[in-house]
Amino acid sequence: MLIGFLILFPLLASLLLFFIKGDGAKRIAFVFSLVEFGISLLAYVWFRGNSNMDMLSLNCTWIESLGIKFAVGLDGIGLLLVLLTTFLVPLIILSSFKTTYDKPNSFYALILMMQSALVGVFVANDGFLFYVFWELALIPIYFICLLWGGENRARITFKFFLYTLFGSLFMLIGLIFLYNHTGIDTGIKSFAINDLYAAGRSLNLSQQSFVFWTIFIAFAIKMPIFPLHTWQPDTYVTAPTQGTMLLSGIMLKMGTFGLIKWLLPIAPLALAKWGGVAMGFAVVGIIYASCIAIVQKDYKRLIAYSSIAHVGLIAAGILSANQQGVQGAVIQMLSHGINVVGLFLIADILIRHTGTRDIDKLGGIRSMNGQFGVLFLIILLGSVALPLTNGFVGEFLLINGVFQYSAWLAAFAGLTVILGAVYMLRSYQAIMLGEKKANEVTFGSLADTDKAVLMIICLAVIAFGVYPKPLNDLAEPAVKALLKLLTI
């Protein structure tokens, strides 16, 4: 029951929000998102204490003739991602307080709707339901980008929508193929996840390869992985800051989560055969995107490309299919979500206070606002995975995992350590350090809400870097159980 509430509450809240006029929408949305965070914390406490487990899963029949059930449930990985979602959405809403959007009620309603769909993706235990939530998440973000975005938004959002939809179509084909092979014993076909797992394992190599690639393409486009990434930089730059935060902070985790839960156990033979190829693409993407990030002048675009690099490493770790790689991926998903939201907020602050995101035009902000400099630096260090920041735990486990698959791939993937430092430090220097540029406006002090969000993020960066145990305690057994499915 609680879990149903977890999914539906933001949806109901968003419907309510549509009717609220004026500025109050911000605060009400923020309160709603905090309530949702509270509900997820409750779910966390129950999950860890192993109490009230029946409240944490739901299994009703939906379309009986097709074997589709409304089946949702929490496992360690899903719970962590739900927590990430419910933790980030209040921060995202809070970060928007200083920007005025017209029709704010629709804006915040769409954010909450998206949260609902995202939570649904992370808890779905039925293939069809997973697909429905997957597509549902696309609709609010489409509108957010289209109505409140920057220049050329119609064309770019349209391209993003079509590209992602194209990939999802492949996933649907794969799921249906699997569905047709379920129910070998019982004669009843079903979309339930365990049946799909069983069906996948029963296929031969070429069939599994088909399923592997069709489903993989959908995730590869969503994350994105080289070379299917070209929609991402434009979309991230054009979307309003909150849209970009939703996209990069949470939505792309749908892809990586899907890889873990919906691809690895389904096609183990194909994974053994083709995993290396897919990993190769991911690793190439890391180096490729990092290089491009080095020569970017628009800070938002730089962060977008750096996101591709980070996700490439996460994907490579998942595809290595060992305990360290997949667990590292889960941890890194959380760290990356938090860090990238922080970085995009910083880009937003830069535009609001100085009117530009162009690195060449900025400079010397540190001398005007030391506090901002420190907060920026901490989040940056999390992004380049300095030990004792949250980024390091995930990155170490990931490189470890990839290394166990192939030492050379790990060496190449590890280049992100160097290249990440290059573009992050260079841009930090160009933006923050040095003398103030002649024609620059005074930076001023940070708004309260911005400061609060940045501080919370910095706290998370350091706290989870020093003490990642709570996260690992959830992730480790869940990953272990999942990897066991690969060897049945």
Add this chain to the structure above:
Amino acid sequence: MINTIPINYYIMLSTILFIIGAVGVMARRNAIIVFMCIELMLNAVNLLLVAFSTLHNDANGQVFVFFIMAVAAAEVAVGLAILSMIYRNIKSIDIDLLSKLKH
């Protein structure tokens, strides 16, 4: 006595009439001519039906002919009404001029 004319002749005549009608519908531009050709096609079918009904001594064919004739008459009435409306709008009955549904 009717049986003395082989059925093939009826088939051939009917076919030729039908083809003339069909080609006329496809190729002629004058709307009235098109209607006349449609009538021609319908009557060709009528002829065939009657011939076969006599051949098989089955009255069903001839009854069906009556239905066709009734429907043809109704259809001509409606069609000519539409044609009058078109004439009032474009002052011509050339069907090639009716191409506003073009891309």
Add this chain to the structure above:
Amino acid sequence: MIKLIGLVPLFPLIGFIINGFFGKKMSKSMSGAIACISVLASFIVAVLIFMEVSASQQKSNVVELFSWINSGTLKIPFSFLVDPLSCLFLLIITGIGFLIHVYSTGYMHEDEGFSRFFTYLNLFIFFMLLLVLGNNYLIMFVGWEGVGLCSYLLIGFWFKNDAYNKAANKAFIMNRIGDLGFLLGIILIFVNFGSITFGEVFGKAASIPTATVTAIALLLFVGAMGKSAQLPLYTWLPDAMAGPTPVSALIHAATMVTAGIYMVVRSNVFYSISETASEVVAVIGALTALFAAVIALLQTDIKKVLAYSTVSQLGLMFLALGVGAYSSAVFHVTTHAFFKALLFLGAGSVIHAMGGEQNISKMGGLKKALPVTFLTMLIGTIAISGVPPFAGFFSKDEILAHTYEHSQLLWFVGSIASLGTAFYMFRMLYLTFYGKFRGTHEQEHHLHESPKSMTIPLMVLAALTVFGGLLGMPEFWGMKNWMSENLDPIIIRKNPSILSHETEWTLMIIAVGVAISTIYFAYQMFMKYKVLPAEKEADMKPFQRVIFHKFYVDEFYDAIIRKPLDAISQVFYKFFDKQILDGIVNGMGDITKWKSQQLRKLQTGHIGFYIMAMVVGIITILFFSLIK
């Protein structure tokens, strides 16, 4: 007391937090006092722990703080190892760290970022302590990268200057190149040993194929090359002189750069097993020592001379490690920490007196104005040149002796490097303190001895330099070598010296003789004949120009790495991403549009055409259904 090891890094961390949050609101003396006291407290605890470890039989003590990362078979607790090696380094870090903190209260007195400086300095001590205390490779790596961060923050301390910021970036990024090697080495260890805790790994080292051990040793050494500025990853260290002088003293002389040495000594079992790796370490150490010494011969910035000297001395230490003389290397780390910190702090004193001038061509005759600084720097210079009975002599001699055993060629290279050291150090001393003053009039008026907060640490360090040699007296003199005895439990495979006493005496006499004759030669050149550094580049001979420009290594790196990287990135972005990949995606959209334009043409609007299409369609359907 050993259980309280956690206090040692805790005190600087508290100092960091207090200064970080409240530094601006406190007075400068308060801020400085908090920072110094936290390091002093660590030092006191370190001394107590050291005495306890020396007295006890159990040399290796592990104290676990909490469980950090757990993933399947990979279990990494946050735990500390207290043994003779880590205790020794603790003393060096906290002891010399404390002296430098006190010095900084005087040196940075005018600076508005005073509390920020001490915040970073305390943070650095914290991370450096983590590095040497960690009980597994990952905690060491935490400290390793942490000191890299502090180095970045401190080099770029005066962040309004773009050149300084670039130097800070360069240091961090070059360190990261080394760190990648280190990280891969750690993972290789985990893959082969199933653990990265020192005790577990070192015990099983012999059971792993030698080729793997070589790979591990070399990968770890890549990290050391970056952190300890060896060829080819050394160019960040001279540029790091952009930071305030106490930073150069603490980080780039006494502690951070010795992290690589510490790491190799800690992992000595790998290097003992793999002869290839040891050979590589020794050769690179020797080459670095020589190369840096040559460059130092013509430098005119007082700090750059000392920087290259540090690189060169580090090379000697790695040479020692490569030939298996682990305790000699640690001995040299200790004595080097004494006299190099002394020299840097003295240079700081000179720069302070000269109002910021760092070019020795503009100095001269300062010994009258700065007597204490002069005396202490004289002691430091004599020590580094390897003249007995000061500290540098004993440690250097031990290194060269062990090297001679291993390879005479390497001994020769090391000796030439030492020769160069004596020469350029005395060149620096003569040009700075003797002769006539060559600076401007205002600078001459400004000359004054530094305040007590700066001179007292100088004197303490000078005393340590004078008596430091006692730590490792040569055995063939019949005396006790405390250093090698102390570190004996750490070394897994012993490598006793097999030189005869005559050879050892001969080597010693050669070394001393070379040093003294070089000093005399320098005296002749700079005092008697008053040779001065060339005013303009055009006055230099071609090979001098090459040396002055540091063999154009920075330009070389720029050309083969930085510019191609930028170029490739531009190609990736403008050509590959925008035109090809995006082109394909947009192209698919374009194709769809084009095809649909073509299909649209079917909609002619002609009724005749539609009817014909209908007829054709009906005929086709009938045809196909009749065939079936």
